[in-house]
Amino acid sequence: MHGVDMLETLRDHEEVAVTGGAGFVGRHLVAALSLLGKKTTVVDHAPLTEDVATLPGVRHVRADLRDYGETLLALQGTDVVFHLAGNASGTESVEKPRHDFHLNALGTCNVGNACLELGVARLVYLSSAIVYGTPLHAPITEDHPTAPFLPYGASKLSGELTLRALHATAGLPVVIGRSFVVYGPGEDPRRAGGEVSQFLRWHLGERPIPVVGDIDRKRRDFIHVEDLCRAMITLAGRGEAGGVYNLGTGTAVSMRELAEAVGAATGRPAKLEADTSSLEDSFTLLADVTRLTGLGFMPRVSLAEGLSTLAALLGPYPELPSARAVFRRETPVRRRRLSPVDEMAEVTSC
Ligand SMILES: NC(=O)c1ccc[n+]([C@@H]2O[C@H](COP(=O)([O-])OP(=O)(O)OC[C@H]3O[C@@H](n4cnc5c(N)ncnc54)[C@H](O)[C@@H]3O)[C@@H](O)[C@H]2O)c1
Secondary structure, eight states: OOHHHHHHHHHHOOEEEEETTTSHHHHHHHHHHHHTTOEEEEEOSSOOOHHHHTSTTEEEEOOOTTSHHHHHHHHTTOSEEEEOOSOOOHHHHHHOHHHHHIIIIIHHHHHHHHHHHHTOSEEEEEEEGGGGOSOSSSSBOTTSOOOOSSHHHHHHHHHHHHHHHHHHHHOOOEEEEEEOEEEOTTOOTTTOOOHHHHHHHHHHTTOOEEEESOTTTOEEOEEEHHHHHHHHHHHHHHOOTTOEEEESOSOOEEHHHHHHHHHHHHTSOOOEEEETTOOTTOSEEOBOOHHHHTTTOOOOOOHHHHHHHHHHHHOSSOOOOOOOOOOSOOOOOOOOOOOHHHHHHHHHHO
16 A cells, blocks of 8 residues: 555544553554544553543553453454563663563564454554664664574563564565664663763752763764654554564764753753773664655754753753663572582582
């Protein structure tokens, strides 16, 4: 189907579901779909906040996507599904990889299969640039090799591959979006590791901003959550079935530049405190957005604007970030296994 036809298709479809609609990105997407007049089912095992629950046309089905029966029931009657539910924390995936795999890989397989069984017209899967692993170059096009270094990246990639295989073998009408670093109102400072909110929170709390890594070499493509939601809606309407799209702005910002922008947004210079003991993620993570912009999408919220509105919302002395970036897991020291010969010696010496 041609892009423009698909846009018409989205317009026709009234019944939309958002998995993970109680989460940070999901809440913004549900609000955007409600504004467009869609009947939106939020599928999430967490409760909805009052502001989302009372939006026009929104209902909540409490379901755990690890359970296939619950997934099937929850998505019944929907035409377009936006699949966002899952674990979004790299740190949590390092500490609990099985939990991460169940939420991201198994949950996504269940959603894909349910969409096939129910004849859903379109599935949009929100994946992550984490699937690329350490970038070999910048900017990154969608055909850059995928070599995730965190369990989170592996489980997101597993979700992608499963959905693409369901597209190849059964025609699942899925479009995949790989989001770069999202920021905006509503991030949980105890879980979210995105630099924009973290930098603002430290600075508004009149603290120096701690940065692990090289403040010039560590560069990221920051996309405002409202732009991300518009990009996902664009994918639903115009994305090619089976296709993968980078969701970013096409601009890289270093940690030094971000701190300067935080200073400009708050009218007071920000102080960075760099810890160069780990340079693990001191690379440029920048999206090539040619495919996305080819669908007619352009980001609207500049970093300066996004920072000013977020700073005003957070106010003075917001809760300080407590999310840590963990790349290595503490594992117990293995007990030395006795070889069979040693074991015999043990037995005979008793
Ligand atoms: N936040 C980012 O910077 C970012 C960047 C790239 C991609 N993403 C992707 O976007 C999606 C949403 O991220 P977020 O930051 O809003 O995360 P979030 O943790 O705020 O929201 C995730 C939501 O999914 C729900 N959920 C998780 N497992 C579930 C299950 N088995 N059944 C039902 N509901 C379940 C949670 O209750 C939560 O409400 C994730 O898939 C993440 O991989 C996020």
